[in-house]
Amino acid sequence: MESRGYQFEGAEASFELLLRRAQKDYRPAFEVIDFSAGVEKRQFEAPEPAGDTISSRGTVKLRVAGEEMLMAGEGNGPVNALDAALRKALNHFYPSLAVVHLTDYKVRILDEAAGTAAWVRVLIESSDGQQEWTTVGASQNIIEASWTALTDSLEYWLARRQAL
Secondary structure (H helix, E strand, C coil): CHHHCCCCCCHHHHHHHHHCCCCCCCCCCCCEEEEEEEEEEEEEEECCCEEEEEEEEEEEEEEEEEEEEEEEEEEHHHHHHHHHHHHHHHHHHHHHHHCEEEEEEEEEECHHHHHHHHHHHEEEEECCCCCCEEEEECCCHHHHHHHHHHHHHHHHHHHHHHCC
């Protein structure tokens, strides 16, 4: 995984999930079936106030406790929209997730010579108000890398609560 851009030093939560997932008896709190994100720019004219607006939408399809959930969310960017959709889908089963918040979001380009086609590493720091943890995602697609780090963040928190 490190050859594809993952770095687990400083992303202890993703590393712990990697170890948990290697165990035969590990059952994740949710399974991602698919996701999509989009960004749209619209120009408004009279009678609306003139100007541009950017909107982002995300949809996620998950399997939770044997039930499939399809949810959509809106946000100020594609990662925020995916987070909103993910939380809508999980809230029914895990309302306690409301205390988990993203506290930092970092993107690193791994191959600057590739320009916009470069592999990226995304680190997400999260907190529940008592503990903090970091997760990582890597891909040539910044949304996919962000999605991996985001879902790891929530799965990690749920796995830790189930283990207690």
